Amino acid sequence: MSSETHIRVRHVTMAYGSFVLMRDLNFDINRGDIFIIMGGSGCGKSTLMKILIGLKSPAVGEVFYGDVNFWQLDPAQRNDIMKGIGITYQSGALWSAMTLAENVGLPLERYTDLSPAEINELISYKLALVGLAGFEDFYPSEISGGMRKRAGLARAIALDPEIVFFDEPSAGLDPISSRSLDDLILEIRDSLKTTVVMVTHELPSIFAVGNNSVFLDPETRTMIASGDPHKLLKESQDPKVQAFLTRGQETDDAKKLG
Amino acid sequence: MAAEKKMSSPHPASLPPANLVFSRPDPDTLCVQFSGRWELGHNRPAFEKFERELSINVKRLTFDTRRLEAWDSVLVTFFLKVVDRCRQKHIGVVHAGLPEGVQRLFSLATAVPKKTDAHQAAKKRSSLYVVGENAAAFYNSARDMLTFIGEVSLAFVQLLRGQAHFRNSDLGLFILECGAESLPIVSLISLLVGVILAFVGAIQLAVFGAQIYVADLVGIAMVRVLGAVMAGIIMAGRTGSAFAAQLGTMQVNEEIDALKTLGISPVEFLVLPRMLALVLMMPLLGLYADLMGVLGGLIVGVGMLDIDILEYLNQSQNAIRLVDFWVGLFTAAVFGVLVSLAGCLRGMQCGRDSAAVGEATTSAVVTGIVAIIVATSVITIACNVVGLG
Numbered sequence: 001m002s003s004e005t006h007i008r009v010r011h012v013t014m015a016y017g018s019f020v021l022m023r024d025l026n027f028d029i030n031r032g033d034i035f036i037i038m039g040g041s042g043c044g045k046s047t048l049m050k051i052l053i054g055l056k057s058p059a060v061g062e063v064f065y066g067d068v069n070f071w072q073l074d075p076a077q078r079n080d081i082m083k084g085i086g087i088t089y090q091s092g093a094l095w096s097a098m099t100l101a102e103n104v105g106l107p108l109e110r111y112t113d114l115s116p117a118e119i120n121e122l123i124s125y126k127l128a129l130v131g132l133a134g135f136e137d138f139y140p141s142e143i144s145g146g147m148r149k150r151a152g153l154a155r156a157i158a159l160d161p162e163i164v165f166f167d168e169p170s171a172g173l174d175p176i177s178s179r180s181l182d183d184l185i186l187e188i189r190d191s192l193k194t195t196v197v198m199v200t201h202e203l204p205s206i207f208a209v210g211n212n213s214v215f216l217d218p219e220t221r222t223m224i225a226s227g228d229p230h231k232l233l234k235e236s237q238d239p240k241v242q243a244f245l246t247r248g249q250e251t252d253d254a255k256k257l258g
Numbered sequence: 259m260a261a262e263k264k265m266s267s268p269h270p271a272s273l274p275p276a277n278l279v280f281s282r283p284d285p286d287t288l289c290v291q292f293s294g295r296w297e298l299g300h301n302r303p304a305f306e307k308f309e310r311e312l313s314i315n316v317k318r319l320t321f322d323t324r325r326l327e328a329w330d331s332v333l334v335t336f337f338l339k340v341v342d343r344c345r346q347k348h349i350g351v352v353h354a355g356l357p358e359g360v361q362r363l364f365s366l367a368t369a370v371p372k373k374t375d376a377h378q379a380a381k382k383r384s385s386l387y388v389v390g391e392n393a394a395a396f397y398n399s400a401r402d403m404l405t406f407i408g409e410v411s412l413a414f415v416q417l418l419r420g421q422a423h424f425r426n427s428d429l430g431l432f433i434l435e436c437g438a439e440s441l442p443i444v445s446l447i448s449l450l451v452g453v454i455l456a457f458v459g460a461i462q463l464a465v466f467g468a469q470i471y472v473a474d475l476v477g478i479a480m481v482r483v484l485g486a487v488m489a490g491i492i493m494a495g496r497t498g499s500a501f502a503a504q505l506g507t508m509q510v511n512e513e514i515d516a517l518k519t520l521g522i523s524p525v526e527f528l529v530l531p532r533m534l535a536l537v538l539m540m541p542l543l544g545l546y547a548d549l550m551g552v553l554g555g556l557i558v559g560v561g562m563l564d565i566d567i568l569e570y571l572n573q574s575q576n577a578i579r580l581v582d583f584w585v586g587l588f589t590a591a592v593f594g595v596l597v598s599l600a601g602c603l604r605g606m607q608c609g610r611d612s613a614a615v616g617e618a619t620t621s622a623v624v625t626g627i628v629a630i631i632v633a634t635s636v637i638t639i640a641c642n643v644v645g646l647g
Contacts, residue, residue: 053519079521087519093512097428097504107520110423155516 005066006031006163006195007052012061014047020221021047025061027214027226034189034196034209036229039216040244045199046090046167048216052197053087053165054078083111086156086164086194090171092148094140100127100151101136107158126154130184146177150184157188164188166198170205182208203247207233215241273327276302286317289355290340293325296333305339312343319344321355334363341368406603409525410533417530423522424531432535436497440543443496448488448547452476452554455484460563469563473573476555482582483589485548487634489540490593494626498601501532502622505605506615514606529602537594544590548583581646589637593630600625 007029014021021044029035037045050056052063054070063070065081073081094103104123108114114122127133130150132143140148149169156164169185170178182205189196200206206213206229213232215225217240225232225241233245279291288311296302312319319340326333337360344351353361383391416422459475505528508514517524552574559565565573604622608614 055515055518082519082521085519087516089512089516091511093516095513095516096508096511106522110520110522 008064015059036210036213043218086161088152092152429531437539448550452551456555456558474577477574480551486544486590489543498626501601502605506608506618533598536598540594596629
């Protein structure tokens with residue numbers, strides 16, 4: 001895995017009006033990473049993702065894609081970068097008035113000059129990749145929640161993006177579906193060489209796929225750790241990080257011993 | 259604990275009722291004896307009884323629950339109140355006499371300190387603050403509205419340049435929804451409005467023996483303004499609200515975010531086909547409503563006033579001028595813009611939960627109807643000024 005920096009976040013402060021959610025975030029996401037944004041509920045994980053994908057501007061600070069300062073671009077230029085980014089949303093966010101094929105096909109129609117036949121081939125291929133071969137003509141309301149997430153992933157990788165973002169991929173999934181989604185994420189990273197950025201607080205997923213991370217702490221309103229989650233588990237001295245990564249067992253044990 | 263075991267089993271109705279007995283093992287200590295059945299749906303002693311006892315020189319509080327037969331949340335909430343009161347009065351509470359379950363539930367309920375800054379909204383604000391806040395909110399909503407109108411205008415420019423991106427199948431679907439599928443309700447309402455107008459007019463005109471002028475009254479009123487207004491109000495309730503609900507739900511499902519991050523303008527992709535459909539269909543619906551209204555008038559004229567059909571039609575034809583048609587069509591097109599704009603604006607502004615979708619829908623209808631009435635007045639006055647009266 002090369003360690004070339006893909007996304008750099010510098011001194012980012014996120015705020016809603018005068019309410020500061022997180023301040024002074026600094027971290028790097030390397031090419032080919034599976035980068036985990038973790039932290040307890042309500043700490044601003046999803047907001048951080050919104051800043052990275054251009055849905056919400058940071059109150060202070062910069063986000064660099066390569067050497068490009070993302071938030072200083074005008075919207076049209078930002079769109080060009082966004083074309084190289086695939087996003088799967090928490091609820092799937094499939095366009096409900098369109099079939100799965102139309103969902104996956106829309107970015108292709110919009111940004112490529114392919115003929116309808118070629119587009120149909122690509123749609124079938126992407127749906128097959130996520131295990132939904134033959135579901136082209138289904139509407140999002142006709143398939144299960146897990147299938148909707150996978151269809152969302154098929155749409156996200158329609159344009160062979162360099163980066164794929166996941167907002168809580170395993171939220172609301174049973175352990176088996178969640179595991180197979182993790183495998184799928186790894187598979188896609190390895191075969192397409194994409195960088196993956198994942199917002200999650202599911203420990204099994206974090207340890208199964210993550211090799212880099214940032215830990216947001218809602219109390220101090222900033223990041224308190226970053227790096228490989230396996231390393232953090234072994235080496236971090238911070239009780240909050242330890243508690244999070246061990247489901248609070250360490251601190252409970254410590255309390256009992258103390 | 260005997261009391262805990264009884265929790266899961268249904269109790270015979272014969273259990274003694276809940277009661278409190280107080281005793282003083284020593285002068286500073288109050289011992290509270292719980293007895294009987296402390297359960298939801300059964301009478302229990304008033305808290306004041308305990309408070310009265312507490313006010314008489316107590317430094318320590320103990321409990322005796324040996325005669326407690328059954329308990330549930332009622333006992334725990336009572337106990338929470340007791341502890342709260344004792345803390346205020348600096349009285350020590352000895353938990354030991356309580357059933358173990360109550361003690362554990364108590365420590366669970368008090369483990370996390372009560373959040374004290376959660377009720378910010380309920381804080382009393384000075385009236386100046388409220389005025390300022392409302393002014394700022396008004397400014398923001400006006401700005402949002404203008405921004406949206408600007409975005410829509412830009413999207414229309416894109417459309418004229420042939421560069422707007424939306425699916426033609428969407429446009430077709432919306433045209434069907436706004437047009438053909440609205441015909442039954444538009445027929446019914448306009449026909450009845452025509453009938454009502456003719457009835458009201460007939461009574462007045464009959465006094466002068468001028469019943470035939472019912473045709474003029476109904477014809478001019480419907481064609482010039484009421485056909486468009488009726489169609490507009492129906493579409494605000496039927497289609498404007500549907501637009502707001504559709505877009506609002508898409509906002510909740512992050513579908514609009516998904517469009518934005520793909521670099522597809524939601525205004526072009528979602529708002530434009532909806533507006534276009536309604537703006538194209540509204541004049542036609544208005545025209546159809548005119549026809550239905552005249553038909554309603556005709557039914558009354560022929561059925562009640564004994565006017566000949568041909569005579570009625572002739573009278574109508576002479577009364578209605580072409581300029582009335584144009585004004586009516588123009589008004590209807592304006593309503594199409596207003597209703598779809600209101601519906602789409604409220605839908606796009608929708609918050610992120612299901613309650614917000616309901617608010618957006620209501621607000622779309624209200625905004626639509628207010629806009630229709632205001633626009634009617636403006637157009638009527640403007641027509642007068644430029645001599646189209």
